[in-house]
Amino acid sequence: MEIGADVLVNSLNVVIFSAQISEIRPELSGVLIDFEVNLLKLVATDSFRLSEKKLKDDQYKTNFNSAWKIIIPLKTSHEVARIFNNSSSLKIYKDANQVLFRTETTELISRLIDGYYPDYEQIIPKSSETELIIDRDSLLQAVKLVSSFSGKINDIHFKLKGDKTLEVYAVNQFLGENNYLIPIKMKGVTFVDIVFNWRYLLDGLKVLSGKEIILNLNGEVRPAMLQSVEDKSLLYIAMPIKSS
Numbered sequence: 594m595e596i597g598a599d600v601l602v603n604s605l606n607v608v609i610f611s612a613q614i615s616e617i618r619p620e621l622s623g624v625l626i627d628f629e630v631n632l633l634k635l636v637a638t639d640s641f642r643l644s645e646k647k648l649k650d651d652q653y654k655t656n657f658n659s660a661w662k663i664i665i666p667l668k669t670s671h672e673v674a675r676i677f678n679n680s681s682s683l684k685i686y687k688d689a690n691q692v693l694f695r696t697e698t699t700e701l702i703s704r705l706i707d708g709y710y711p712d713y714e715q716i717i718p719k720s721s722e723t724e725l726i727i728d729r730d731s732l733l734q735a736v737k738l739v740s741s742f743s744g745k746i747n748d749i750h751f752k753l754k755g756d757k758t759l760e761v762y763a764v765n766q767f768l769g770e771n772n773y774l775i776p777i778k779m780k781g782v783t784f785v786d787i788v789f790n791w792r793y794l795l796d797g798l799k800v801l802s803g804k805e806i807i808l809n810l811n812g813e814v815r816p817a818m819l820q821s822v823e824d825k826s827l828l829y830i831a832m833p834i835k836s837s
Contacts, residue, residue, distance in 0.1 A: 596653040598680035605674045607800040608644035612637035620708035623664040643830040664706035721809035723781040735761040735773035740791040742771040749791045788834040797829035
């Protein structure tokens, strides 16, 4: 497969943070490259959040004519993003156990992670009970401001104030509480109170592009999905924290 190095590096950089080294589940200790002939997907998850980046077939060239999946170790993924950051065209070769990344001047070869990647597509919401369109910078600022009042589990709360305002707040028994109100556009049902890990939300918001983001919610315990209004090729899933 031949692909622009900048395309691959940028794609890795917007998903890689969702993976985490795991001795119990080694398949999660890397980035999944899922080739579907007419679509290439890069996926990373630690089971609490998930990132997926899609590349259309006009963004790469290949002589592979059947689908395949490989799991690139996390360390290798970081090295690819670092080494080929200033390269132009990049070729990828793979067999059952190894992968090779090659430019005219540099080669990087790595073993693959053996195992089956979880069926992550089943947790990606196909519809949503509530859809919020929010200014990305406002939500970023809100999460940062209230995070200092979060508890040991980094919990912050989302609560609707009518159908045009979202309240982001955190309560700490020692520090007090802090809240931030953000104007929104809403479709669907009103939710009561959804709790998130603010660090996970911040990671997702940082890699999404554009002025506005879509936040799709399905109640207080099911996965929430964030996407840019302008770019649907990248999605980010965050699991809410169950309220005690």
